[in-house]
Amino acid sequence: MQKAPKKLVFVINPISGGLDKNDTEVSIQGFCLHKGIDCTIYRTTGQADDMQILDLCAVEKPDAVVAVGGDGTVNLVGTMLINKHIPLGIIPQGSGNGLSKDLKIPQDFEQALTVLSQFKVAEIDTLRINQIPSLHLSDIGFNALIVKRFSEGDRRGPGAYAWNLMKEYVGYQPKEYEIKTDKDYFKGKAFMVTIANANMFGSNATINPDGEVDDGIFEICILTEFPKTAGINILYQMYQADINNSPYSNVFKCKYATILNLEKELIQIDGEPVDTVDKLEVKILSNSLKVIVP
Numbered sequence: 085m086q087k088a089p090k091k092l093v094f095v096i097n098p099i100s101g102g103l104d105k106n107d108t109e110v111s112i113q114g115f116c117l118h119k120g121i122d123c124t125i126y127r128t129t130g131q132a133d134d135m136q137i138l139d140l141c142a143v144e145k146p147d148a149v150v151a152v153g154g155d156g157t158v159n160l161v162g163t164m165l166i167n168k169h170i171p172l173g174i175i176p177q178g179s180g181n182g183l184s185k186d187l188k189i190p191q192d193f194e195q196a197l198t199v200l201s202q203f204k205v206a207e208i209d210t211l212r213i214n215q216i217p218s219l220h221l222s223d224i225g226f227n228a229l230i231v232k233r234f235s236e237g238d239r240r241g242p243g244a245y246a247w248n249l250m251k252e253y254v255g256y257q258p259k260e261y262e263i264k265t266d267k268d269y270f271k272g273k274a275f276m277v278t279i280a281n282a283n284m285f286g287s288n289a290t291i292n293p294d295g296e297v298d299d300g301i302f303e304i305c306i307l308t309e310f311p312k313t314a315g316i317n318i319l320y321q322m323y324q325a326d327i328n329n330s331p332y333s334n335v336f337k338c339k340y341a342t343i344l345n346l347e348k349e350l351i352q353i354d355g356e357p358v359d360t361v362d363k364l365e366v367k368i369l370s371n372s373l374k375v376i377v378p
């Protein structure tokens with residue numbers, strides 16, 4: 085256990101998970117008062133938040149910056165702390181909260197606050213996808229389409245994600261990719277190609293059962309073309325963390341990968357849609373992010 089934190093900046097996303105954050109803010113202030121922690125709160129606007137948070141950190145010099153939101157908020161805060169000495173804290177308050185689950189951070193608000201005050205810091209790997217940082221899971225293909233639909237919709241929360249998934253599944257056509265890693269090669273159609281630093285999506289579906297966030301490698305998980313009728317079984321295998329035993333699953337463990345997105349399919353990085361490109365270069369930055377963990 086390390087020294088207790090004296091000063092924390094909390095970055096609260098007011099819309100994440102469709103949850104009201106007024107009580108959250110009051111509870112955080114009460115917790116910090118009780119623990120003798122100097123606390124500064126920044127509420128995201130969705131516009132140029134990164135610059136404002138960086139300015140705030142330069143002034144406050146906090147012991148950690150805590151993302152209070154979902155994976156998008158964790159990515160916003162985490163990416164600005166890569167290769168810095170300030171750790172990322174996470175209070176899961178999103179629709180999925182994928183990275184926090186992979187880091188075993190409690191989903192319960194009070195318990196997550198306790199983890200912060202214990203201030204145990206670990207180092208995890210991060211990825212660079214065409215210079216864009218990724219902490220968790222990014223992909224090209226079906227899931228990126230669902231992430232796009234989710235981000236365009238008015239509803240948040242896990243139900244909205246599941247609704248989009250059901251609506252898009254039947255009509256989705258696999259796309260063509262060419263993938264080279266330091267050891268492996270694939271060319272063909274895939275339902276989705278996941279670039280994985282971790283294991284599971286925020287929905288609890290495990291796409292990469294063997295992934296470790298701190299092993300210095302990442303996985304390219306290719307879900308190849310499959311008959312529509314196999315979908316239920318594939319989903320079941322993901323929820324059983326058994327997808328690697330599917331005949332449609334190919335996993336490449338690597339330190340470097342080039343993905344040719346031959347049909348310019350949609351891309352999402354850590355739960356946020358990004359502009360599509362026809363070539364992705366992926367590399368790993370080992371132990372590049374400090375994170376507060378249980």
Ligand SMILES: Nc1ncnc2c1ncn2[C@@H]1O[C@H](COP(=O)(O)OP(=O)(O)OP(=O)(O)O)[C@@H](O)[C@H]1O
Pocket residue numbers: 097098099100101102128129130131153154155156157158177178179180181182240241286355356
């Ligand atoms: N004040 C705000 N108003 C509107 N959008 C915002 C605001 N603050 C942040 N955002 C947007 O919120 C999104 C990030 O939400 P976040 O990922 O944290 O929650 P979520 O999508 O509900 O959960 P998860 O990613 O875990 O599924 C970003 O697209 C960001 O631009």
